[in-house]
Amino acid sequence: MGPGGVFPAEMPERGRSLVAPLDDDTAERLVAGRVGPDDAPPGYAGVAGVLQAAAGPAAPDELTGQEAALAIFRAHRPSRRVRRRPQRRAPGRPHRRARGRPRGRARGRLVALALAGVVAAGGLWTAAAAPPRAGLPSRAGAPPSGGSGSGAPGSVTQARPMTSPVTAAGANAPAPAKPSAAGPSSRNGGVTASGASHHGAKQHRPGKPPKPKPEKPKPKPRHQR
């Protein structure tokens, strides 16, 4: 069997059609059903009949589904959908927008609370950080205790020794072994201070400025005592 479900014997050979090709206008008129078998070009009378039959009036069995179609229409017709909309909202359920408002307000409150929290935390942080800074001038003389404060006053390299009670740790009894243990890390500058503290030097990465901690100024006075 050949392509299109046609037996080869029935198939006209390619390029050897039994009928002449149609011009566009005639083909259009045939397709539109405006050419009957009697008016058709030679060889196309049968085609004209077939096309007119294919577009022919409805057979009775083609209209048997009208009741089913009308049932679909009754169930889904546009006017019914339009009428339903207000009914869905009417019985106590607010409009989606109206329901959305409290959510929006609550969300706004949450945002406001979060912002207030951030501001408060920032204020606390500033307040906590302020005393050491205020005490900087008094501890500006501390570099000798650190020994490594060769940089500018505001530089990070200087700040580390200032905040780290190196000399205090060295003066304390349990401390002596620790500087040697922390020897390699002491190259990073000022880390020797961690030998005395349990916070550990690992908390501060090299190159990062240490956080100003309010507790640290306290040992200083002790040391000065």
Next chain:
Amino acid sequence: MIGSSFEAVLGAAAGGDEAAFGILWRDVQPGLLRYLDAFAPGAAEDLASETWLRIVQGLDRFRGDERAFRGWVFTVARHRAVDRWRRRARRRDELVPADALAGLPAPDDPAAAAVDAISSRAAVALIVTLPPDQAEVVLLRVVAGLEVAQVAAITGKRPGNVRVLTHRALRRLADRLATDTRVRGAV
């Protein structure tokens, strides 16, 4: 075709008027069944129902003339048919009842189609024996009454390609009718 009153009929149907919808349905349904029956034998009624459901759901949003309406209906129908074909393709091992096959005419038997030579069903059966792309183009143009541009949009082809397919289909039909004496005599 409904003609000049189409706009009023469509407006009434979109407003929920059953009689107006009935007019639309009776005008389109025969061609719809013939088109669907060509590609989904035995399922044309179901696919037509699915198509009408979509049409009813979108009726109030449709804007256009009668030709555009028909184009929309057949576009939806084609999508339904393609969806069904894909579902079937996924279930290849589905058993087809033998009695369903017995009722189908052989697709390559023009003589069977010519038994009631001039009936629309026989004519469509003969058109379906064409290569699928030619058959679809002819059915959309003849049965659905669509323009070349609409057929091109529905089938995803260029208008020039639709014209070429139409020419080939007509010539092929003519050759087949000329070579089959039984069909030639009947028509």
